[in-house]
Amino acid sequence: MTMTFKEKVLKIVSRIPEGKVLTYKQVAEKAGSPNAARAVGSFMKANYDRNIPCHRVIRSDGAIGHYNRGGRNAKIALLKKEGAIE
DNA sequence: TAGTTGACCGGAA
DNA sequence: ATTCCGGCCAACT
Numbered sequence: 001m002t003m004t005f006k007e008k009v010l011k012i013v014s015r016i017p018e019g020k021v022l023t024y025k026q027v028a029e030k031a032g033s034p035n036a037a038r039a040v041g042s043f044m045k046a047n048y049d050r051n052i053p054c055h056r057v058i059r060s061d062g063a064i065g066h067y068n069r070g071g072r073n074a075k076i077a078l079l080k081k082e083g084a085i086e
Numbered sequence: 087t088a089g090t091t092g093a094c095c096g097g098a099a
Numbered sequence: 100a101t102t103c104c105g106g107c108c109a110a111c112t
Contacts, residue, residue: 005109024094028108039108041093046110059094066093075093 005031006043013044016056019083023060041065055079 008031016022022030024037024044031040037060044054045068055075059065067075079085 028094033108035095035106036108038092038094038106039110042091042108042110043093045093054093057093061095064093068093072093 005033005036005039008032009040009043010047010049010052013054013057014052016053018053021056021058021079021084024057024065025060027057044068056082056084 009027012027012030013022024040025034028034028036028040033039040057044057045066047054048068055067055069055078057065058079064072064075064079066072076085
């Protein structure tokens with residue numbers, strides 16, 4: 001079974017528990033390509049699956065990044081609500 | 087097959 | 100604290 005990098009990424013993200021966050025880079029590392037953070041972002045923007053908590057993925061510098069469902073604002077609100085951030 | 091595209095990263099100015 | 104720039108990666112066309 002040829003699992004694309006993209007699918008690995010989606011699987012990893014889908015397993016991020018509530019109240020926790022991973023950086024794009026960490027996701028890339030877990031997926032087996034430590035320097036593919038950029039690619040990870042590209043896939044997330046293309047993913048609209050609600051089962052995947054893509055709002056739990058943020059940037060390494062602590063910035064929130066983007067969110068295709070509600071925008072950064074919604075992303076921040078969600079993370080606060082889940083207790084992942086202040 | 088090669089060129090384009092970005093929800094990124096880290097260092098420099 | 101910001102803004103800019105080059106590098107990196109896999110999918111898409």
